[in-house]
Amino acid sequence: MLTQVVALQAIIAASALAAPSKEIQEGAPHVLVSNPSSQQVTSSDAFSSGAGNNDNANIYDGTGDVGTDQYDCYYGGWGSxxxxxxxxEFDAMWNNSKSAMSTSCSDLGVGSCSDGAGAFGDGDNDEQIGLIWNAIQQVAESSLVDHRFILATILQESSGCVNVCGSTNPDPSQPDNPGLMQSDGGSTFVGNSASTSDQQQSIIQMIIDGAQxxxxxxxxxxxxxxxxxxxxxxxxxxxGSVDSSDLNDGEGATNSYVNDIANRMTGWLYADNGFDSC
Incomplete structure (x- = not known):
C-alpha cells in the first residue's frame, strides 16, 4: 500500500477486474492487531465532499444509474x-462488481504466495461475497467512511479476493500489507475451511484494518x-504522502491509483485501464 512496498505486476485474465501490482508474501494468517473500531470520520469537509457519509444504510445513493464502464483521465488537484x-450508487457498484469478485482469486492465480501466486486459496464463492457486503456496510456505518470508497479501495487493492496474498515490504523493519485492503500490518483471511462466522469476522477485521x-x-x-x-x-x-497539486504523482507508489479510484466511483470495471494514455 505505502511507498515502501515494491510492486510486482499481477497478470489478470482479460475478462477480469484489474488488480494492483504487488510483491508476494506467504499466506499464513497474520496475528490480528487491536481493533480500532472507534475510529470515525470527523472532518466537516469530508461530509461536504462525500468522503464522509452519515447514511451508509442508504444503498441507493448516487446518480441512480450504473455509470459507464470506461476509463477517463483526470489531472491536478482533487477538485478536478x-x-x-x-x-x-453503492447498489449499482456492488452489483457490477459481484461477477468480478467471483473469479477474483483464480484471476490472480491460486498457489503458494512465496512462489509468486496472487492468492493462497480459491474464491470468492457466493457466501463469501455476501460476507464482504455485510462487512463493508458494518464498517462503513461505524466509521462513517462512504461505503463506495471502501468498495472501490477493496477492488483496487485485491479485486475483492478474500484469499489475496499480501504485499511484502522490502524493509524488514516495516509492516507488510495483507488482506482485502492491503492494510499496514493488518490481518489475512482465516481461510476457506473456517466456519461461516469465523470467515465473517475475518472479513470484517480486514476491512476495519483498511478503513479504520x-x-x-x-x-x-x-x-x-x-x-x-x-x-x-x-x-x-x-x-503515505500527497502532492495536492498533482494526484497522479505516486510519490514512489502507484501513479494511476487516484485516477483508478475516481473511475471506479463512476462505473469503471472491465474496460482497459487507459492511464498510460493520460
Missing amino acids: FPAKSQWI GTSDGDGLVQCINQYGNIYEAARCYNS
Whole structure:
C-alpha cells in the first residue's frame, strides 16, 4: 500500500477486474492487531465532499444509474476529479462488481504466495461475497467512511479476493500489507475451511484494518480526516504522502491509483485501464 512496498505486476485474465501490482508474501494468517473500531470520520469537509457519509444504510445513493464502464483521465488537484454528484450508487457498484469478485482469486492465480501466486486459496464463492457486503456496510456505518470508497479501495487493492496474498515490504523493519485492503500490518483471511462466522469476522477485521487503521499505520479514516476528500485520501492511503497539486504523482507508489479510484466511483470495471494514455 505505502511507498515502501515494491510492486510486482499481477497478470489478470482479460475478462477480469484489474488488480494492483504487488510483491508476494506467504499466506499464513497474520496475528490480528487491536481493533480500532472507534475510529470515525470527523472532518466537516469530508461530509461536504462525500468522503464522509452519515447514511451508509442508504444503498441507493448516487446518480441512480450504473455509470459507464470506461476509463477517463483526470489531472491536478482533487477538485478536478469527479464530484460526489457523479458517483454511482453503492447498489449499482456492488452489483457490477459481484461477477468480478467471483473469479477474483483464480484471476490472480491460486498457489503458494512465496512462489509468486496472487492468492493462497480459491474464491470468492457466493457466501463469501455476501460476507464482504455485510462487512463493508458494518464498517462503513461505524466509521462513517462512504461505503463506495471502501468498495472501490477493496477492488483496487485485491479485486475483492478474500484469499489475496499480501504485499511484502522490502524493509524488514516495516509492516507488510495483507488482506482485502492491503492494510499496514493488518490481518489475512482465516481461510476457506473456517466456519461461516469465523470467515465473517475475518472479513470484517480486514476491512476495519483498511478503513479504520491498524497499530502500524493509517486507514482511510485517518487519511480522510487529514485531507477531507476521497482523492487526496486515496493518495495518502496508497503513497503515505500527497502532492495536492498533482494526484497522479505516486510519490514512489502507484501513479494511476487516484485516477483508478475516481473511475471506479463512476462505473469503471472491465474496460482497459487507459492511464498510460493520460
